[in-house]
Amino acid sequence: MSPLLFWIFAALMLVFGIGVIINRNPVASALSLVASFLCLAALFVGLNAYFIAVIQVLVYAGAVMVLFLFIIMLLDLREEQRRRFNLLAVAGGALVSLGFVAELVLVLRKFTLGQKPFAPIAQVDDVRQIGMTLFSTHNLPLQVTGVLILVATIGVVVLSKRDLK
Amino acid sequence: MALLDSIPWFLVFTSLGKTIFLVFLVVLPMVSYTVYAERRVSALIQDRLGPNRTGFPLTLLGFKKDFSPFLGGLGQPIADAAKFILKEDLTPGHVNKPYFWLAPALAMMPALITLSALPFGSEFMGVKMVVADINVGLLFMFAISSVGVYGIVLAGWASNSKYPFLGGIRSTSQMISYELCMGLSAVPVLLVAGSTSLSKIIDYQVHEGWLLLPITDGKLNLRELLLFLPMVLAFITFTISMFAETNRLPFDLPESESELVAGYHTEYSSMKFALFFLGEYTAMIAGSALTVVLFLGGWHLPFIPDGSHGPIWGAINIASFFGKVAVLLFFFIWVRWTLPRFRYDQLMKLGWLYLFEIALVNIFLTAGILAFTH
Numbered sequence: 001m002s003p004l005l006f007w008i009f010a011a012l013m014l015v016f017g018i019g020v021i022i023n024r025n026p027v028a029s030a031l032s033l034v035a036s037f038l039c040l041a042a043l044f045v046g047l048n049a050y051f052i053a054v055i056q057v058l059v060y061a062g063a064v065m066v067l068f069l070f071i072i073m074l075l076d077l078r079e080e081q082r083r084r085f086n087l088l089a090v091a092g093g094a095l096v097s098l099g100f101v102a103e104l105v106l107v108l109r110k111f112t113l114g115q116k117p118f119a120p121i122a123q124v125d126d127v128r129q130i131g132m133t134l135f136s137t138h139n140l141p142l143q144v145t146g147v148l149i150l151v152a153t154i155g156v157v158v159l160s161k162r163d164l165k
Numbered sequence: 166m167a168l169l170d171s172i173p174w175f176l177v178f179t180s181l182g183k184t185i186f187l188v189f190l191v192v193l194p195m196v197s198y199t200v201y202a203e204r205r206v207s208a209l210i211q212d213r214l215g216p217n218r219t220g221f222p223l224t225l226l227g228f229k230k231d232f233s234p235f236l237g238g239l240g241q242p243i244a245d246a247a248k249f250i251l252k253e254d255l256t257p258g259h260v261n262k263p264y265f266w267l268a269p270a271l272a273m274m275p276a277l278i279t280l281s282a283l284p285f286g287s288e289f290m291g292v293k294m295v296v297a298d299i300n301v302g303l304l305f306m307f308a309i310s311s312v313g314v315y316g317i318v319l320a321g322w323a324s325n326s327k328y329p330f331l332g333g334i335r336s337t338s339q340m341i342s343y344e345l346c347m348g349l350s351a352v353p354v355l356l357v358a359g360s361t362s363l364s365k366i367i368d369y370q371v372h373e374g375w376l377l378l379p380i381t382d383g384k385l386n387l388r389e390l391l392l393f394l395p396m397v398l399a400f401i402t403f404t405i406s407m408f409a410e411t412n413r414l415p416f417d418l419p420e421s422e423s424e425l426v427a428g429y430h431t432e433y434s435s436m437k438f439a440l441f442f443l444g445e446y447t448a449m450i451a452g453s454a455l456t457v458v459l460f461l462g463g464w465h466l467p468f469i470p471d472g473s474h475g476p477i478w479g480a481i482n483i484a485s486f487f488g489k490v491a492v493l494l495f496f497f498i499w500v501r502w503t504l505p506r507f508r509y510d511q512l513m514k515l516g517w518l519y520l521f522e523i524a525l526v527n528i529f530l531t532a533g534i535l536a537f538t539h
Contacts (some may be wrong), residue, residue, distance in 0.1 A: 034312075038312075050300060051300075054301045054305050055308075058307060058308035059303060061310055063306075063344075066314055066337060066340075069318055070318070070337050126301075127300065127301060159378075
């Protein structure tokens with residue numbers, strides 16, 4: 001990937017990421033998150049990881065965020081916009097995030113920068129590779145996850161039908 | 166100058182050429198003439214005449230007569246476009262302006278972006294006729310078209326009034342439900358062709374016969390015969406979910422005129438309304454093209470081994486691809502003016518209780534047949 005494109009998409013992703021937090025309007029926040037996901041997908045494309053990029057768009061931007069937006073629109077937005085800043089909460093949040101950044105810097109300083117460039121990866125059929133790994137080496141976790149999701153689905157149906165009786 | 170040398174100029178120019186050809190010379194004219202065809206075919210079905218007068222206005226250029234070839238009315242799309250541009254662009258006072266302006270663009274762009282992964286011809290002058298031949302082409306098309314729902318949702322929400330909002334809500338739930346059916350009904354095709362790359366799916370069909378018509382390679386074996394039933398099932402579920410995804414009748418609940426005025430684009434006028442219109446028809450074309458790629462052999466003409474090569478065959482293949490797309494578009498229009506609209510609960514029931522299950526069972530059926538004949 002051209003470094004220029006990398007910097008453009010990385011910068012856009014950060015800008016939209018900040019937009020998620022500072023927007024008072026929840027719909028604007030959700031849309032910023034979508035834009036941030038799309039930029040992340042673009043970064044994956046730059047790494048020739050098409051499958052992950054496409055799944056990123058399909059699952060997060062196309063399905064999860066649509067549901068989010070759907071729910072946000074059904075809520076009363078004005079309440080959120082009218083809320084005043086709680087100074088104590090802002091200070092607490094700033095403290096936690098500063099602590100986290102300090103921690104990151106401390107850990108990252110222990111590593112030196114990478115010196116060797118990676119050899120370019122040959123064109124691989126990534127869908128096949130991922131499928132092979134999932135269904136051979138990681139078969140049991142996959143099955144367990146499947147059962148877990150099924151249980152969660154049944155739980156949702158039971159919970160939402162309880163009032164209807 | 167290292168930057169200039171590092172740019173693959175040939176790739177850049179061929180890609181640009183293909184994009185311009187696909188979008189401006191094929192798809193957008195196709196959109197406007199699909200609208201024209203819609204009006205003429207609906208007139209035919211309802212025993213009316215339809216727009217049969219407007220010719221190309223040569224009198225404006227100083228000629229004696231307007232040019233009105235063949236059927237008559239072929240100038241109608243140009244007149245429509247002029248009307249859309251010249252109309253007053255009205256933005257009501259109660260809307261949420263930035264999103265109100267963003268929504269039409271978001272409805273139009275994803276439909277156009279999906280076209281980039283579409284192989285619309287074999288090879289022409291040694292260049293593969295696909296803008297971006299990525300190995301996850303099918304998933305790419307699904308992913309980008311799933312982003313298209315934002316345009317409709319935002320339009321409904323930003324309009325800040327009842328009918329658009331209800332239309333937006335309906336269309337969100339409809340599109341989320343039918344996306345699932347659409348993805349699942351394409352899985353049998355992927356199983357048979359063994360790849361998610363659209364060009365490889367077409368390659369498979371060129372050598373082994375179209376999935377919906379396995380005789381097209383001139384021979385028929387047990388595997389193809391057994392696979393015929395699941396392929397027909399997949400085709401039917403895929404087509405039905407595509408109708409729902411593109412908000413076409415019998416599933417045009419988001420803009421059902423009798424209940425919601427015009428649904429999500431009630432508050433829009435002029436070119437912003439036209440963008441929704443263009444987006445819907447472009448999505449229709451992209452959907453038909455995907456059906457052609459998955460089930461009808463893409464650009465391949467029947468009984469021609471390896472699709473043949475050379476510039477003449479390259480051109481013929483492109484024409485055959487868009488010919489097939491045009492036939493499917495006619496089918497879209499035919500269905501629209503034949504069937505009545507579903508009720509909303511019927512729509513959801515059809516999607517979740519029937520199509521979803523059929524598509525799921527179909528995957529197991531296909532996998533079973535493939536394992537049996539392996």
